Amino acid sequence: MSALAAPPAGATAPKPSPSRRRPGSGIRRGEGAAGWLFTLPVILILAVFLLVPVLMALWVSFSDWNGRGSPLSSGVHFVGLQNYAATTTGGGLAERNFGLALRNNAWYVVFVVPLQTALSLFLAVLVSRQVLRGRGFFRTAYYFPSVTSSVAITVLWLFLFSASGVVNAIIAWFGGNGPNWFSDPRGLWAVVAGWFGMTTPPAWLTQGDFLGVSPWEWIQGPSIAMSAFILMAVFTTSGTFMLVFMAAIQNIDPALAEAGMIDGANGWQRFWRITLPQLRPALFTVLTLGLIGCWQVFDAIYTGTQGDPGKTTLTPAYLSYQASFNDNQWGIGAAIAFILFVIIIVFTLFQRWVLRDRPVSQRRIRAYQPKAARQNGATR
Amino acid sequence: MTRHTARVATGAGAIAVVAALALTGCGSGFSSDNSSKGASDLTSSNKPLTVMIGSSGDAETKAVTDAVDAWSKKSGVKASVIAATDLQQQLSQGFAAGSPPDLFYQSSDQLAAFAGNGSLKAYGDDLKNKSDFYPSLVKTFTYDGKFYCAPKDFSTLQLVINTDLWQKAGLTDDDVPSTWDQLAADAKKLTSGKTKGLVFNGEYARLGVFMAQAGGRLVSEDGKTAEANSDANVTALNYVKQHLNDGTFAFAKDVGAGWGGEALGKQLGAMTIEGNWITGAMSADYPDVKYKVVQLPAGPSARGTLQFTNCWGMAADSPNQKAALDLVEYLTTSDQQLAFSKAFGPMPSVESAASTWKSDNAALVPFLTGVAYAQSVPTNAGASDVVNDFNSQLATLKTSDPKTILDSVQKNLEAVVK
Secondary structure, three states: OHHHHOOOOOOOOOOOOOOOOOOOOHHHOOHHHHHHHHHHHHHHHHHHHHHHHHHHHHHHHOEOOOOOOOOOOOOOOEOOOHHHHHHHOOOOHHHHHHHHHHHHHHHHHHHHHHHHHHHHHHHHHHHHOOOOOOHHHHHHHHHHHHHOOHHHHHHHHHHHOOOOOHHHHHHHHOOOOOOOHHHOOOEHHHHHHHHOOOOOOOHHHHOOOEOOEOHHHHHOOOEHHHHHHHHHHHHHHHHHHHHHHHHHHHHOOHHHHHHHHHOOOOHHHHHHHHHHHHOHHHHHHHHHHHHHHHHOOOHHHHHOOOOOOOOOOOOHHHHHHHHHHHOOOHHHHHHHHHHHHHHHHHHHHHHHHHOOOOOOOHHHHHHHOOHHHHHHHHHO | OHHHHHHHHHHHHHHHHHHHHHHHHHHHHHOOOOOOOOOOOOOOOOOOEEEEEOOOOHHHHHHHHHHHHHHHHHHOOOEEEEEOOOHHHHHHHHHHHOOOOOEEEEEHHHHHHHHHOOOEOOOHHHOOOHHHEOHHHHHHOEEOOEEOOEEEEEEEOEEEEEHHHHHHOOOOHHHOOOEHHHHHHHHHHHOEOOEEEEEEOOOHHHHHHHHHHOOOOOEOOOOOOEOOOOHHHHHHHHHHHHHHHOOOEEEHHHHOOOOHHHHHHOOOEEEEEEOOOHHHHHHHHOOOOOEEEEOOOEOOOOEOEEEEEEEEEEEOOOOOHHHHHHHHHHHOOHHHHHHHHHHHOOEEOEHHHHHHHHHHOHHHHHHHHHHHOEEEOOOOOOHHHHHHHHHHHHOOOOOOOHHHHHHHHHHHHHHHOO
16 A cells, blocks of 8 residues: 555655765765665565566467476577467457457456446545544544455355355345356347347358457457456455545544535535545545556456456466466466566656646636626636 | 756666676577587476476365475476466566476467477377377477477267256257257257357357368368368358357357356256367366266268367477476377376376276267377468458357358468468
C-alpha cells in the first residue's frame, strides 16, 4: 500500500537549492560516497533479485534456450524476434493460445476493474459514516477476504460454484437452473444471444481472425467459468481497495462537507461534487493497482481450472508459465511475459491520461454556481 | 551539473559491476561440461542419489521409499526419495540449474522435449532386463532411434460397469457389449433419472479409445505423419456425439463429477471408461459400490484402447549414473513391480510378471489383456499442447462438427509432427 504515500501532483516541483557551493568541497565533501555506501545493500538486493532476472528473461525471449543449463552458455543463440513472431503471427497453436488468453483476460479486466472500484468505493463510504454502529466490525468483515490466502479462496470458490454447490442450490430456491460454472465454456453474451434464439453466430462474424481468434469468439464475452473468477476477484480485492478509499475519505476536510450543507447540497450532491473529486488520487491508485492485478491473474487459474474449460480461463500470465514449464518453450513463455508487460504499461499510461488534471470546463463550472450567479454570467 | 553526471556514472558503474558479479556467479554454477558421451558411458562417483516421484498418494510414496531404502542397504549407496508437488515444474527447474534429481518419473508425452534438449540420459540399451519389457512400451520410450528409459509400469483403459445398476436394468453377462451398437443399447437401458448409461472424461485420453476402435489414431504408428482427420476418427467422434445428444452418454463434468470414477461411485453413470487406478479410488471413496471390469467393445475396425506409461528418467547431468542404473534394474524387477502393484495398483511393465499379476488380480485381467491391442498417445515434441487444444474443443463436442475439430487438430499436429 506504499502507493498511498504517493505525493500529490506538483509536490516534486524543484526547490531552490539552499547552497550553491561546488560539490566535493567543504563540509559536504564525501557525502555522495557515503550515500552510495548506505544505499548499496538495497541496490545489491534489487539488482540480484530484480534487475538481473528481468534482463535474463529479456534475453531468453530473444534466444533459443531450451531449458537445460544456463541461458548464457555458448550453446544458446540469438534468434531475434522469432519467439515474438510465433506468439503474434504465423497461424500456429502458439498464436491462437495467446489470442484466446488475451481475449479472456481483456473481458476479465473489463468486468473486474469497474466493479471492484465501484464496490470498494461504496463500501468505504458506508463504513466511513459517523452514524454507523459497529464500524470496526464491518471494516474487518469487508477486509477479511483480502488477507485470506488466494489459494484457500479459490478452493472455497470451486466448492461454492460446483454443479451441485451452494450457489446453484440458492439459484434453485428461486426456481432457476444454475449452470455448471467451472466447466461451462459458453461466453456470457453468447448465452444471452441464445435466449433470443441466436444459437449459431452469423457467418460474417466467423470470417477472418485476429491472433487466430474469430470475431465471434472475441465478442462473446467471458465464459461462465471466467464469470465465477470475476466474482471472486471482486469479492477478494474490494476490501483492499476499500481501505485505500477510506484513508482518502478521512483526509478530506469535514469543513468542506459542512460548507456544502450550508449551500444546500444534499447527500447525493455532496458525494458527487465534493467527496469524489477529492478522491481522484485514490481513484488513480485503485484503478492502476486493479488494472495491473487483473492483467497478471495467475494463482486462481493455476489452483482452479488451469485454463479449462475450452481454454476460456487461460490468461497470458498462466500461458507464459504453461509454455515455459510444461511445453518447454522458454523463449515463447518469456516473450508472452514481455508482451504482457507492454500491455500493462500502455493501459496505465492511457488511464493516467484520462484521469489527468484538467482545467474545469465552462459547462461543469455552471453546476457549482448558484442560480443568480449563473444568470449574471449569462447577461454579462 | 558535474555532480549529477558523476552520480549517474557511479550508479551505472555500480549496477554494471553488480550485474557482472551476479552473472558470473550464476554462470559458474551452471556451466558443467555438456560433452556427449556414448550409450554405455555412464558417470560414476560416490555421490548419493536423489529420486523424484510424482506420487499419487501416501501409499505410493511409502512403497517407493521402502524399495529405494532396501536397495540402498544392499548396494551401500545412499539414496533419498522426494515426492514432488509439481513434478514437471520441479524437473524443469533442476534441468535449468544443472542439478536435476538423478532418477525421476518421466511421462511419455514429455520425453521428446527433454530428450531433445539433452536433459535425459539414454540408458535403455544398458539394462540387463531390457528384453523383458513389453515391446510397445519400449517403443514409446524410444526417441530418435535410442531407447531412453526403462518403463516403470503402465495402465490401459477398459470399460468399468456398476453391477447393481446392470442387474437392475435386467442385463446379464451375455449383454456385455462387444460392438458399438450393443454398447449404445446397454447405455440406453442403463440410463434412468440422474444416471447416464456411460460417463467418461471429455478428453482425448478417453475418447481416443473410440478412435482406436474405428481404426484411427492421431499420429501414424511410426510417429512421422499426422492423421487426425481420417474418416475413422470422424466416425468415432460422430458416434460419441450422437449418443451425447440422445442422453445415454455424458462427459463426467457435465454430470457434476470430476472424473469417470467419481461418476461411477456417485451412480451418476452406470458405466465408465477408466484405467486400473480406479480400483484404489473405488475402495477408498465408494466401498459400497460393486463394479466389474470388462473389455471395451470392438468398433467398426477392431478392439482398441489407449495405454499410458511412465518411465524412470535418468538425468544426463547425474554424477552417479552407474548406481542409478543399478537402482532402476532393482525397481523394475518382476518381484519389485508386483510389490508396487499390490501397494498402489499399476500394472508391471515386464512380461515375466504377467501370469502372477493375473492370478493375483483376477478381476482386473481385462486391463492386462488390453496390452495386446493398445495404442500409445502421441509422443512428438509439442504434441501434448495439441492434445490440450483438442481436449478444449472436445468439451463442446455436443454442438460442434467433429470434422471441423479434427481438421484443426490435423493442422496443429502437422506443425509438430515431422
